[in-house]
Amino acid sequence: MSFNTSERYNSVVIEFKGNVMGGPDAVSLNEKLHELIDDGKTNIVVDLGKVKFMNSSGLGMLIGALTTMRKAGGDLRIANATDKIESLLIVTKLITVFKHFKSVEEAAESFQEN
């Protein structure tokens, strides 16, 4: 997996690309999140539109990231999940844990309401 970050309104958008399978990616994502927290940026949108494949380790990484951001007083919201990823979130009931939005725009806007 690779990811890149950009800013929209008062949130940071992290775009995931490729195969989301945890492992070493979880370490680099965690480092990135802690950098953002240190900069006072705790509103995160994860854009899942370019994810090709995700397994339970990838889901575990996403949950870890969510916990990190909520602990820091922010949130991690997901956007743009493909049908495949959405059905994975439904099967695992994780859809109830994440605030999820159809587009990055909507997810970023949702932080404006805070």
Place this chain on the structure above:
Amino acid sequence: MSVKASTEHLAEVRDFVAAHAQNIGLSQKDISEIRLAVDEAYTNIIKHAYKNDPAKQVSIEIGSDNSKLWISLMDHGRSFDPKKYSEPDLIKRIKQKKRGGMGVYLIKKLMDQVQYNRKGTTNEIRMVKNL
């Protein structure tokens, strides 16, 4: 096919089963469910049966008839006792910050039938998707 027990081969294993599923005309949804189930089963063998020893071998067989597709993964490591498995409450686990436990749950949800067999020193997980 037979591969070493390493996450390096995950994509190869997923592609192997996906190619067969594609050849028999399964839908994209079914193919992606099978890819994920096999990924989880193979990962569990690497982690739990072989405790991350990449020298060990995993055999994968796939077959189908008019009514079903089946996939077997075989190893010679520690066996998994399905009797000791209970469906995890995933939300509760997240609150308790426990990782893992999701793989077997996913396999059972994604496939129509899952069996664990042990013959001699061979463990087999056999997963069936009804067509």
